[in-house]
């Protein structure tokens with residue numbers, strides 16, 4: 739059984755995996771270097787860190803398209819063993835990226851990927867990371883905006899079973915995210931896998 743993480747490079751996928759599992763995975767390595775999905779084995783569960791999609795300095799358009807195709811292909815081929823998806827976003831950068839693409843009349847890959855995960859019935863959890871970089875008084879508006887851009891109507895608090903604002907840096911929101919992951923596992927009848935997401939005693 740697998741839980742699959744998708745997101746742009748540098749949004750903090752590896753950091754989120756570390757926070758969720760307590761296991762060290764390479765963080766902050768040169769983005770885009772990871773081509774194959776990285777797998778973290780937790781007994782009968784595997785956390786699969788997909789290559790980062792979207793623009794990266796020094797990467798051709800063809801390569802960007804190839805990464806997206808690779809991820810979509812992976813999800814299709816392995817659908818049977820995938821429990822659900824985690825899509826990681828950068829709280830501060832997401833809105834700007836989506837608007838930039840929108841001005842060019844294009845659907846940003848982040849939004850496309852979220853829709854694809856929904857179509858595949860992979861019940862994605864949207865992990866809005868780096869929330870520490872958003873002023874507390876602006877967080878509500880930023881989260882509403884992210885929801886609307888993903889096709890989820892504001893206010894964001896309606897989507898507490900989908901959207902998890904966190905900081906993989908400070909640990910804020912991690913307890914709520916773990917709860918959400920355990921809830922998904924329970925909905926899928928996989929309670930025995932919940933033990934990998936115990937709350938840390940701190």
Ligand SMILES: Nc1nc2c(ncn2[C@@H]2O[C@H](COP(=O)(O)OP(=O)(O)O)[C@@H](O)[C@H]2O)c(=O)[nH]1
Nearest residue numbers: 747748749750751752753765766868905906907
């Ligand atoms: N401020 C802040 N930085 C973060 C957070 N999560 C990750 N980072 C930093 O963002 C960079 C990319 O993180 P990484 O986990 O390697 O991203 P990945 O490329 O998506 O796997 C690293 O320098 C991390 O230290 C966060 O919640 N807040």
Ligand SMILES: [Mg+2]
Nearest residue numbers: 751752764765
């Ligand atoms: Mg990484």
